[in-house]
Amino acid sequence: MSIQGPSSKRTAKHPYLTGNFAPVTKTWPPTPVTWTGDIPEELHGGMYVRNGGNPVTNSHLGREAHWFDGDGMLSGVWFHRSHTDPRQSVVNFVNQFVLTDVYLSAADNGELQTPILPSISTLVNPASSLFFILWRILRTLLIVILSHLPGSRHAIKRISVANTNIIFHDSRALATCESGPPIRVTLPSLETVGWYDGNRAEGEAPLQETRDSDEEQRPGFGGAGPLSWMKEWTTGHPKVDKVTGELVLFHCNFAPPYVHYSLVPTEISHANEAQSQLPRILNAPVPGCSGGKLMHDFGVSRLHTVILDLPLTLTPLNLAKNKPVVSYDPNRPARFGVFPRRHPELVRWYETSGCCIFHTANAWDETDLYGNVTAVNMLACRLTSASLVFSAANIVPPPHPARKDLTRSKPMSFFARYHQQEQNQDVEKLSMDETSPLLVASVSGNKNTGPSKTPSSVPMSYDEQEQCRLYYYRFSLCLSTSNTITHQFALSSIPFEFPTVSPITDMDHARYIYGCSTSVESFGAALGKATKIDVLVRMDVKALLARAQRYRPEAVTGCVDNRTIDEILASEDPNDPIKAFKLPPNHYGQEARFIPRGNQTGLTVNDPAFLEESGHLLFYVFNEDQLDVAGECTANSKSELWVLDASTMRNVTCKIHLPTRISYGLHGNWFTEDQITGQRGVETLRSLSDNKVDNKWTRMQRNLTSRLG
Template sequence: MTSTSEQPLLVACAAEQDEPNPYLLGVYAPVGEELDTADLQVIGKIPADLNGVYLRNGPNPRHQPEGRYHWFDGDGMIHAVHLENGKARYRNRWIRTKAFEAESAAGKALWTGVMESPKGNPFGNHHGLGLKDNANTDVIFHRGRVLATWYMCGTPYGIDPLSLETLGAEDFLGTLVGDMMAHPKVDERTGEMFWFDYGPRPPYLRYGVISADGKVVSTTDIELPGPRLPHDMAITDNYAVLMDLPLIQDLEAARQGRHKITFDRSMPSRFGVLPRYGTGDQIRWFEASPCYIYHVVNAWEEGEEVVLDVCRVQRPQPSADAHTPLAKMLSYLRLDASLHRYRFNLRTGRTTEAQLDDDNTEFPTVDSRVVGTRNRYSYTVRISPESTLKFDGLVRYDNLAGTKTEHLFGPGRWGSEAPFAPRDGAAAGSEDGYLVTFVQDEREGRSELDIFDAADLAAGPVARVLLPQRVPLGFHATWIRADQLGTDRR
């Protein structure tokens, strides 16, 4: 075991009001050690046909925050468990972004967060948004390396999937100009990656494709009425699906140097469908009822229709009784989402939409090998009724049978995003595999990696890998198969 001890000593209060900030306490409190621990203790037995690595990104502030802390402000840290031949190894590392290195050299925080004015911050993203790019949001596997991304659109950072070494800002062989959003889509059948870039000034949205050899080969501007905050996108065999949703940037606040968003219920949601290598003038817009969408489940084509499954948020705004900045943040981070399906008819231009489930679920995953094609199974985490964002269980949806299965972690136990991990050699799109997730036991102050049989979720974990330190609650995760780990990591 190796470790680097840099334990943060953070005051868990919001500035000025002196209110305790729960996103710096308990199950959210940052950890200060970077560990590398092999031969972890296992309750049960790790399946012999499960080989690969589970990685999860999330905020882990290294220095005392300047001003009021928002959960999105923390420095990115990846926690990973590598499973091989029934053995488990844990490793965690901060993501060494440009901002992280600058603060490391200074020995203190140099940036304020999203709840403060960014005017005095050293630098921001390519669009001039002065917030700190922490690369703390997602982890995407492409061409042998992991990309760590940021929710507000920033620089993707290359990460080695085993050592977790930061390989540096990823510019795709010098072809990426600008930023990349948090959730690019990879088509494993072709090796291509699809992405967009957005900002507060024209062009408000830019869409692009990265080829299997790692170069940006197509970009186009997408005309929008004004600045938006899109978070995710979808692909099908022939199309990309982009979003223009009525969660918009407050222009008056922007002129005052503040970052503020507003949900305008008088505006429709719009979904743009364009050919994968299309140009902005080829996009077709489909209107639907107002909402916000953080995360796409998947999309595919059925005859003349493009079908899109999402986790749809109906009220992406603080509750009316949230008056203080901290109360507004707590309210805003309380997701209220449900599984929803859109159909866009490419011949008639008609949109149809329907709610598929009324349970509050989010952070969806499918077998990564079927992204862009029709999937039978999808998986989400269940949102607890707690005042802060916590995942209290897993949900499995069977789109063919129209059924769902749940597993609840139990009192005081909270999970992470749970990607599907196929058994070695399993066919794409089947349920022949596992779900893997970190679970933090709030009562015991302990974290573990739980492994579930994807076909029998209700039976509970087949194995629990006990981790050498607590893993704070965080954001997105991915599973990388053993056969992918041998690919080119240049």
């Protein structure tokens, strides 16, 4: 791709596929790297791994695309304990593609011009015609059929790209994505084993012969039948209960009852042997869901599960209503289905104002003096619009019904920061610098906002239709004629996404929630500009909820702490319930993961400060000073893994220098030394085929594939 100078005419590029959003195609086996600072002893022997999409087909980016597209790539840093000194680490970096059926087929067919799966941008774009969408779907179906012809080296049995998350359950590391079941990978090499169906992963060694025969007879995710593959579509955010060892997950599809639910106990010996005998639930229907939805996450407490039935639909039936396959209607209610963990048939539905929620932060049960559960509480990152879904596809979001008092100005060009000459030619930028919010609004008749001296002093709530806040919900379980959400309000007005808690207090009443924020724009970024993370935040949930008891916020629209991100960053109060760490200029981070300090096996829940505050946040960082004049990464651009002291939210204790860059991606996890050493055995691994078969069948297949584009 040629690089043009500042005065050259350029065509606009997709904001989520340029700069450090552009895919990384080179893989690295475990490679020793250097670092500065001190590696905390809690990291020795463990590994941090992050998942994200890296398109293989047509990776030069000349196509319609969405940030959530792309083949899964795992990028990890392994703190291998030194053989000579166990108190030290030999740090290794490794990244590998997840070898899904789709990836293997795409890598084997160089004739493909566009990815096998339709882009999410095709499904959300109101300009996509019915014919175009049906053609994309038919094209995928034809490629799948061709992959099953004689001579094909890789048959596509599942269409998942496994690019969203990575978890650990029952001695398996599992990469996840909504478009299929989890797929097992190995640690620390990140090699692909095979699909996991709720009983066993392809390619892994059985625990024992009798158990293996029982596994073969049990149905897996989706059950049996010609449409079972649709029931395998699994949330990208399965939950693992650290106490019981259970894996909790749900599956969405387009046909009633729309949502199925699975609960998989551990088979490897657990701390409590009785917990290994917990019942297994696969594909149990959750009654009452209102239709096919784009469900990304859900809430799980120790005893209950919360399904999010929100007005963001995902169904081909939308086409019959002259709507995109993915459509958002904020006039419809947000519905929450709450049920006891092992009884989805007892679901109770709660309704409130429409919203979008992609990630929940935590959920916990509330009990009375007799131990009876009286309510389920949940913290979630609540968006008041679906702008992110469209902006991540570089598509203008549909206007929000409540935006009649707001006027959006022309979005700032993504390339403004790199070309002063272009800035001088853009009349809009004569009154805006490149730190200005993208969604500039003129407000009439809004008593809560007023003129601002500087853009950064305006809270992100300035546009009430572009919020992304950490919200608190309380679902009452008291027996009554109606299901009531007794509390629903924001803890803070600042943007908050990609939440994480201490693994020890997950599914319990955690005190601290950690997450990502931004100092410039909301997470629903405007057209032509991608959202980037430059602030990490720690919220004291218990302190904020205690304040809410004294000064009850207004339902739905209320907020406990109305300060801006600048005011929070400037705070010197050691007891401030919100602490924030701002990255240096031009540095941008990714989702952080919390690792508790000390010997985790000896911790008790009686010391919340030690469990939740005294620890480390691990996250990838990229310095955009490495971008060239056109805003693209140079060939030698590199990222780092930073270790932030979570107790102070100020001190970076260690920086791991990586041999390559890590493109801005999605979700990661921390794997302990015991998890790495205690993985199940593996018999076979997936791999790319080196020897190509050349016969009339393969030539016909390649010819037909090339004609499909």
